[in-house]
Each structure stands twice: as structure tokens, then as C-alpha cells.
Amino acid sequence: MMDFIDLKKQQKLIRKNIDHRISKVLNHGQYILGPEVKELENNLSLFSKSKYILCCSSGTDALLLGLISLGLKPNDGVIVPSFTFASTAEAVCMLGGVPFFSDVNIDTFNICENSILNSITEAKKQGVTLKGIITVGLFGQPCDIDNIIEIANRNKLWVLDDAAQSFGSSYKNKMSGNLCDISTTSFFPAKPLGCYGDGGAFFTNNEHYYKIAYSAHLHGMGSNKYEYDRIGMNGRIDTIQAAILIEKLKIFKSELINRDKLAEYYKRQFLDLSTNIKLPKVISGATSSWAQFTIQLPLSCDREDFQIKMKEKGIPTAIYYPIPIHCQKPYKKFPISSDKLRNTDLLSKCVISLPMHAYLSFEDIRYISKIAHDIINN
CATH class of the missing domain: 3.40.640.10 (Type I PLP-dependent aspartate aminotransferase-like (Major domain))
Structure with missing residues (x-):
């Protein structure tokens, strides 16, 4: 693993x-x-x-x-x-x-x-x-x-x-x-x-x-x-x-450069494969530290099953965050925006984060993206 x-x-x-x-x-x-x-x-x-x-x-x-x-x-x-x-x-x-x-923006x-x-x-x-x-x-x-x-x-x-x-x-x-x-x-x-x-x-x-x-x-x-x-x-x-x-x-600056290169490589791999996912977007004028590389799975994809199959191939994943804070027991009594936080609700059902750190290799990313693509397509 x-x-x-x-x-x-x-x-x-x-x-x-x-x-x-x-x-x-x-x-x-x-x-x-x-x-x-x-x-x-x-x-x-x-x-x-x-x-x-x-x-x-x-x-x-x-x-x-x-x-x-x-x-x-x-x-x-x-x-x-x-x-x-x-x-x-x-x-x-x-x-x-x-x-x-x-609520949050669906893309960012x-x-x-x-x-x-x-x-x-x-x-x-x-x-x-x-x-x-x-x-x-x-x-x-x-x-x-x-x-x-x-x-x-x-x-x-x-x-x-x-x-x-x-x-x-x-x-x-x-x-x-x-x-x-x-x-x-x-x-x-x-x-x-x-x-x-x-x-x-x-x-x-x-x-x-x-x-x-x-x-x-x-x-x-x-x-x-x-x-x-x-x-x-x-x-x-x-x-x-x-x-x-x-x-x-x-070494932080060099690690940030590496993270950015790796994130871009992830994106290129998934775009070349035409994988049915939504990729993370960075707003104009900004850079990301890429703490996570988080994708949005299609709602037709069983996320739990996706995680299990990725793990079987030696690839760990994480879900940030499966239950929004306003739906958690200690916070249910607090007020929410009149828009009812629809994006938050949707994202909590479809996001999943893939391995990301400054020392990941391009070879690792090719493997991760290919396995993820095959699981989603099948």
C-alpha cells in the first residue's frame, strides 16, 4: 500500500x-x-x-x-x-x-x-x-x-x-x-x-x-x-x-513547486483518459498549496465501493468531509443560509481525495489515475 x-x-x-x-x-x-x-x-x-x-x-x-x-x-x-x-x-x-x-462554491x-x-x-x-x-x-x-x-x-x-x-x-x-x-x-x-x-x-x-x-x-x-x-x-x-x-x-518552497507540478500532472492524466470526474479548479490569480487532490465522482459511482477497489490495488483514499458540520449533532441547532447549503450537501456525497504529497512520483500518478479511471468506467 x-x-x-x-x-x-x-x-x-x-x-x-x-x-x-x-x-x-x-x-x-x-x-x-x-x-x-x-x-x-x-x-x-x-x-x-x-x-x-x-x-x-x-x-x-x-x-x-x-x-x-x-x-x-x-x-x-x-x-x-x-x-x-x-x-x-x-x-x-x-x-x-x-x-x-x-454554502461553498461547487468548483473550488x-x-x-x-x-x-x-x-x-x-x-x-x-x-x-x-x-x-x-x-x-x-x-x-x-x-x-x-x-x-x-x-x-x-x-x-x-x-x-x-x-x-x-x-x-x-x-x-x-x-x-x-x-x-x-x-x-x-x-x-x-x-x-x-x-x-x-x-x-x-x-x-x-x-x-x-x-x-x-x-x-x-x-x-x-x-x-x-x-x-x-x-x-x-x-x-x-x-x-x-x-x-x-x-x-x-524546503517548503521547493515542496510547493513539486506539489503544483504533481497536481497538474494528475489533471493531464485524467483529461487524457477522459475520466468521468470533476477535477479541482484554482481561481484566477491564485496558487494552491495542494494540501489535498480532491476530485468529484459522478453520483452514479458508489464511493464506498470505489474506495474498497482502490485499496485492493494498494491506493489509499480519504473523504473530506462525508457529513457537513451543520448536520452534525452538536451543530444542528445553529442557523444556516437561506440557500440551504445545496452545494455542501452535494459535495459531501461525491468528493474523494487521492494521494498527494511533494514526494509522489509521476509513475505513481499514472498508476493511480489509470486505476481510478478503470473503476469509474466499469
């Missing part, structure tokens, strides 16, 4: 450097907020061109820190896509907010501008006071963020970009992490830039937001130790994880 995401090949390439970095941490003994944390933050700032970076304990905690910085209060509404991982809505709920679920999987407008209208009808919008760069590409910011500005809403999957992508020559008021990402091992545990980061060009987030990730600590300005959390990243990410960031 081939790997869905092959971290072993990457580790083999940089193992000596990672061992050296970890050894350095073990020698100086600053396991929490050691010098590697600030070094990583500086490197991420250079990479993203975002002025203020705060590394933290996970992508979910980065979202929480972002919402705390933006002043989210109980019962405040936040527009979020339902076709995403739970943490996007979960972070809103953890602060007592109200996630207002919107990202939040739909028209559905945002429908949500704004519906929120007024339901008496929900909206404060912001969380966009999600699902599967690797950013949203059409300028259009969303324009809608947000007209309606006096902030925008927070959840770039857990899209860090490394770009939009109109700006890197993810630097597209709106606040951006966040995850360094979960399977992400395009991942550590060997949990980790995340908060990005902003606003010093006020950064200072609040920095305080909040240290239990709300003020300028003096054991004096607290606010209720916070334990949101620190481990020094060892920061040390690992420093080395991984050095």
Missing part, C-alpha cells in the same frame, strides 16, 4: 538537520518558549510578509486566539462554511458565539460569496448579530478574498482566514497568512507545512490584535509575570516543534 501522505521520504531528506536542531534544544533545555520559537516566527514573517506572527499549540488554538483578538462575545454571530473541518465552527462555539453556516470548495450575502440577510431576519466571517482555504487554495472583504466592509464585519490547509498558497501575489485582518494556520503533521506533533500560528499586520493574542496564549498574562489582563489559555508551541518547523520551512 502506498502512503496517502509520505512523511518518511521528507524526513529522510532532512533527518540530520532535524536531529541537530532537536539536540540543540535538549542541550539548552528551554523546552517552552525557547529561542527557536522566535526564530520560527521571524522566518514565517519573512515567508508570508505578515508583520506579526505568533506560533501556538494548534490550528484550533490559533483560531481561538484570532477570535479573542477580534473581541468575539457570547451570542455574536460568525459566518462560516459548513463544508470544512469542525474546528472552524468549534472555535466560535467555544467562546459562546453563533456559527452561521454558509470554498465559501460562496452569494451564500454569504444570503446569510447576512437571513441573520437579520433571525435577529442574529453578525460580527465577522471566517473563510477557509479548503484543500489548499485561498478564497476569492478581495470580494469577501468587500462584502465584509459593506456590512461592518471583520474577516479571519483559516489557512490550516492553504498556508503556502497565494492570492494576487500575496501569500496566505497576509490576506486579511487575521489569518491562522495549522502545523498538524499531515498539513503542507507540518511538525511532528501539534502546532499552529496566528498572522496579522495589526499590533493591537497581536498583543491581545500574545497575552491570551499565556493565560492572559500582562506585562508582569503572574499579573493577568484577561482570561486566556495555555496556547504555547513546544520549542522542539518549532525547531522541527525551522528545518521544514527551508
Whole structure:
């Protein structure tokens, strides 16, 4: 069985450097907020061109820190896509907010501008006071963020970009992490830039937001130790994880180039085969980090049977996401856009992700695409 995401090949390439970095941490003994944390933050700032970076304990905690910085209060509404991982809505709920679920574009999987407008209208009808919008760069590409910011500005809403999957992508020559008021990402091992545990980061060009987030990730600590300005959390990243990410960031640009070449090769193979699937599309002016290569199967194709047959041929697949968030038990009580999230419902029934990582070979892709084509056609 081939790997869905092959971290072993990457580790083999940089193992000596990672061992050296970890050894350095073990020698100086600053396991929490050691010098590697600030070094990583500086490197991420250079990479993203975002002025203020705060590394933290996970992508979910980065979202929480972002919402705390933006002043989210109980019962405040936040527009979020339902076709995403739970943490996007979960972070809103953890602060007592109200996630207002919107639909996504069928071609890009990202939040739909028209559905945002429908949500704004519906929120007024339901008496929900909206404060912001969380966009999600699902599967690797950013949203059409300028259009969303324009809608947000007209309606006096902030925008927070959840770039857990899209860090490394770009939009109109700006890197993810630097597209709106606040951006966040995850360094979960399977992400395009991942550590060997949990980790995340908060990005902003606003010093006020950064200072609040920095305080909040240290239990709300003020300028003096054991004096607290606010209720916070334990949101620190481990020094060892920061040390690992420093080395991984050095090869990240080359990995992004490889991912893009592999995604294009996947597309060419399926187009040459005339496979009856819908391929992922990247919006004009954007690049994708290709966290996943996600296709849409025809509804006539039994997805579970497709997965079983692919596995029999040694090819792993994954379904992101089989049940939309607004249909999950803890979230059913929250409001949804008046368009009823039809695209979200459809995508949850037909999407499937194929192996994707920077060290996949063209030979692997030829094999995967041929097997997938034969299963679908038969």
C-alpha cells in the first residue's frame, strides 16, 4: 500500500538537520518558549510578509486566539462554511458565539460569496448579530478574498482566514497568512507545512490584535509575570516543534513547486483518459498549496465501493468531509443560509481525495489515475 501522505521520504531528506536542531534544544533545555520559537516566527514573517506572527499549540488554538483578538462575545454571530473541518465552527462555539453556516462554491470548495450575502440577510431576519466571517482555504487554495472583504466592509464585519490547509498558497501575489485582518494556520503533521506533533500560528499586520493574542496564549498574562489582563489559555508551541518547523520551512518552497507540478500532472492524466470526474479548479490569480487532490465522482459511482477497489490495488483514499458540520449533532441547532447549503450537501456525497504529497512520483500518478479511471468506467 502506498502512503496517502509520505512523511518518511521528507524526513529522510532532512533527518540530520532535524536531529541537530532537536539536540540543540535538549542541550539548552528551554523546552517552552525557547529561542527557536522566535526564530520560527521571524522566518514565517519573512515567508508570508505578515508583520506579526505568533506560533501556538494548534490550528484550533490559533483560531481561538484570532477570535479573542477580534473581541468575539457570547451570542455574536460568525459566518462560516459548513463544508470544512469542525474546528472552524468549534472555535466560535467555544467562546459562546453563533456559527452561521454558509454554502461553498461547487468548483473550488470554498465559501460562496452569494451564500454569504444570503446569510447576512437571513441573520437579520433571525435577529442574529453578525460580527465577522471566517473563510477557509479548503484543500489548499485561498478564497476569492478581495470580494469577501468587500462584502465584509459593506456590512461592518471583520474577516479571519483559516489557512490550516492553504498556508503556502497565494492570492494576487500575496501569500496566505497576509490576506486579511487575521489569518491562522495549522502545523498538524499531515498539513503542507507540518511538525511532528501539534502546532499552529496566528498572522496579522495589526499590533493591537497581536498583543491581545500574545497575552491570551499565556493565560492572559500582562506585562508582569503572574499579573493577568484577561482570561486566556495555555496556547504555547513546544520549542522542539518549532525547531522541527525551522528545518521544514527551508524546503517548503521547493515542496510547493513539486506539489503544483504533481497536481497538474494528475489533471493531464485524467483529461487524457477522459475520466468521468470533476477535477479541482484554482481561481484566477491564485496558487494552491495542494494540501489535498480532491476530485468529484459522478453520483452514479458508489464511493464506498470505489474506495474498497482502490485499496485492493494498494491506493489509499480519504473523504473530506462525508457529513457537513451543520448536520452534525452538536451543530444542528445553529442557523444556516437561506440557500440551504445545496452545494455542501452535494459535495459531501461525491468528493474523494487521492494521494498527494511533494514526494509522489509521476509513475505513481499514472498508476493511480489509470486505476481510478478503470473503476469509474466499469
